[in-house]
Amino acid sequence: MEIVKQEAKTKEEALEKALEELNVREDETYYYFEETEGGLFKGKKYVAVVTTKYAIKDFIKEFLNELAKKMNTKFSIEVKETEVGYNVLVIGDQTSVLIGKDGRTLNSIQTVLRQAIKKEGRFDVKVNIDISDYKAKRENRIEREAKKLCREVLKTKIEVKLDPMNSYERRLVHNVVSKFDNLETHSEGEGKERAVIISYKED
Numbered sequence: 001m002e003i004v005k006q007e008a009k010t011k012e013e014a015l016e017k018a019l020e021e022l023n024v025r026e027d028e029t030y031y032y033f034e035e036t037e038g039g040l041f042k043g044k045k046y047v048a049v050v051t052t053k054y055a056i057k058d059f060i061k062e063f064l065n066e067l068a069k070k071m072n073t074k075f076s077i078e079v080k081e082t083e084v085g086y087n088v089l090v091i092g093d094q095t096s097v098l099i100g101k102d103g104r105t106l107n108s109i110q111t112v113l114r115q116a117i118k119k120e121g122r123f124d125v126k127v128n129i130d131i132s133d134y135k136a137k138r139e140n141r142i143e144r145e146a147k148k149l150c151r152e153v154l155k156t157k158i159e160v161k162l163d164p165m166n167s168y169e170r171r172l173v174h175n176v177v178s179k180f181d182n183l184e185t186h187s188e189g190e191g192k193e194r195a196v197i198i199s200y201k202e203d
């Protein structure tokens with residue numbers, strides 16, 4: 001990953017020098033600043049650490065292609081930039097091994113990729129990976145199941161505990177339930193056993 005460092009007396013000047021070296025606009029980059037203490041008669045200086053969004057995109061592709069080689073499989077990779085990071089879609093014939101049970105391998109790959117980007121240059125970039133639309137299909141299933149359970153709780157007034165889910169999936173359920181009157185949610189359990197409970201509430 002190409003990373004440029006430029007030092008100056010102000011953050012603005014340091015960033016401007018780095019952008020000039022990379023020949024890009026500010027909105028085409030990820031960056032942060034480091035401070036350096038001057039000597040006895042020298043003031044504080046700032047270092048702009050900058051990389052481009054294109055470099056991050058290439059790093060993601062290279063990381064996943066290298067993973068494919070090590071796992072002796074082939075797949076195509078589509079990387080799309082979003083307002084907060086990147087959405088990555090992996091498509092292939094033997095992607096089930098990449099997904100793993102309940103998407104655990106997929107989540108691990110996503111976590112390792114994020115850490116690799118951060119280790120490369122300390123850039124905290126959000127990357128969301130989906131493999132053969134697994135996440136999209138699972139999200140639809142979770143939302144459909146949540147709506148079904150909402151109707152049951154409204155009818156019986158008996159609370160229901162869902163299977164353990166990760167934080168993102170729990171947020172999906174909370175969001176679905178919030179659209180129903182007389183229902184509320186809370187989560188119980190620790191770590192991987194944390195689950196959402198849907199319960200009835202009086203007006």
